[in-house]
Amino acid sequence: MDACERTARRRLGTVGALCFVALLAAAAVMPGVATAVTPTFAKAINFGEGPVRTAIVTADFDKDGKADLATANATTNNVTVFWGKNAWSGRTTLQVGKTPTWLATGDFNRDGCADLAVSCWDTNAVSILLGNGHGGFAPAKTVRAAGAPGFVAVADVNLDGIPDLLVDNGVNNTLAVMLGKGKATFSAPRVVRNCKGVGWKFAVADLNGDKKPDLIVPGPGGAHVAVLLGKGDGTFGRPNYHAVGPGATGVAVADVNRDGKPDVIVTDMALRSGSVQILLGKGDGKGGLVAAKKYAAAAGAIWTAVGDFNRDGDLDLAVANNVADSVSVLVGNGTGQFAAPITCKASVSPRCVVVGDLDQDDKADIAVANYDGNVSVITNTTALARRL
Numbered sequence: 001m002d003a004c005e006r007t008a009r010r011r012l013g014t015v016g017a018l019c020f021v022a023l024l025a026a027a028a029v030m031p032g033v034a035t036a037v038t039p040t041f042a043k044a045i046n047f048g049e050g051p052v053r054t055a056i057v058t059a060d061f062d063k064d065g066k067a068d069l070a071t072a073n074a075t076t077n078n079v080t081v082f083w084g085k086n087a088w089s090g091r092t093t094l095q096v097g098k099t100p101t102w103l104a105t106g107d108f109n110r111d112g113c114a115d116l117a118v119s120c121w122d123t124n125a126v127s128i129l130l131g132n133g134h135g136g137f138a139p140a141k142t143v144r145a146a147g148a149p150g151f152v153a154v155a156d157v158n159l160d161g162i163p164d165l166l167v168d169n170g171v172n173n174t175l176a177v178m179l180g181k182g183k184a185t186f187s188a189p190r191v192v193r194n195c196k197g198v199g200w201k202f203a204v205a206d207l208n209g210d211k212k213p214d215l216i217v218p219g220p221g222g223a224h225v226a227v228l229l230g231k232g233d234g235t236f237g238r239p240n241y242h243a244v245g246p247g248a249t250g251v252a253v254a255d256v257n258r259d260g261k262p263d264v265i266v267t268d269m270a271l272r273s274g275s276v277q278i279l280l281g282k283g284d285g286k287g288g289l290v291a292a293k294k295y296a297a298a299a300g301a302i303w304t305a306v307g308d309f310n311r312d313g314d315l316d317l318a319v320a321n322n323v324a325d326s327v328s329v330l331v332g333n334g335t336g337q338f339a340a341p342i343t344c345k346a347s348v349s350p351r352c353v354v355v356g357d358l359d360q361d362d363k364a365d366i367a368v369a370n371y372d373g374n375v376s377v378i379t380n381t382t383a384l385a386r387r388l
Helices: 003-029
Strands: 045-047 053-059 068-073 078-082 091-095 100-106 115-120 125-129 141-144 152-155 164-169 174-178 180-182 203-205 214-218 224-228 240-243 248-254 263-268 275-279 293-296 301-307 316-321 326-330 342-345 350-356 365-370 375-378
Touching (some): 078 100, 100 152, 224 248, 248 301, 326 365
Antiparallel strands (some): 045 375, 203 214, 263 275
């Protein structure tokens, strides 16, 4: 009998103490409202059977309360929107510039409706598709980029309340900012200084807690991640490099150890043994990161999305594996550590993965854009305890 139990017996009596000890035991196995369970997933539903799909996003484009999906289609110069209200059988095709490679959502004209920004490699531009909130989109507007853009992100980097565009330049491996001016117009691209060797997919997030967006960029050569602290005016400081890789293809930011400090998740593409690497945030006000810790995914790991698949309050990871034709789900324990991967089969050559509640059952599902032209939806079938 330890000191805690002896104190309980003195204050509560035998019966009260037994109840107290029982509650302690229950708390040891029941963090939050329920014991964490291993998530399960249904067999992937594949649809689309069309062009090469290089990226995917989810949003409620028609405001019907159901998640929709949109893909960038590199070989047909268009975007496909798949409507959740039709269980993905309904779709709309939208023409954009040549060789669309990535897309992101934002409200560029600030009308409360979700719009799309699509990077178009062979047009050296970003196509803007303004949504009307009823499922319609205006014809694409062209925003000139600094070179062949392979990736596009949306953030308010100059803190004026208007979304800005950030794109990489596939010609000279730089990154450029186009500041939003309102009404879906943007400034000429301004190349970010000291940001060479840009990888495929960067992230924009406030790493040092000063409420100014920072850049987290893979490169050069996939062996490092560079952190460039934002100044709040659309410009960024000198890079601080952190060793990763050697095959870093993209980064995401989330608080995976629940300490209130943003952490960095790096997807490390290897043909035989892809992985994710976790760099925990130090919270030192400088965007500092702890040395990377590696967790196995599968061959050709190319992109990572974050979600809570077993609804235990701890963030998990979904990794698209380009070579293994699968998604690896890594369950987090809330300390920044992850379990061995759960394998979910996708279609051929996944390129991008997103997470969202795609069937309105309050559980995080997975959608994948595949190079063979299919979209894969992998539904979360985890049996969860009722929330108290």
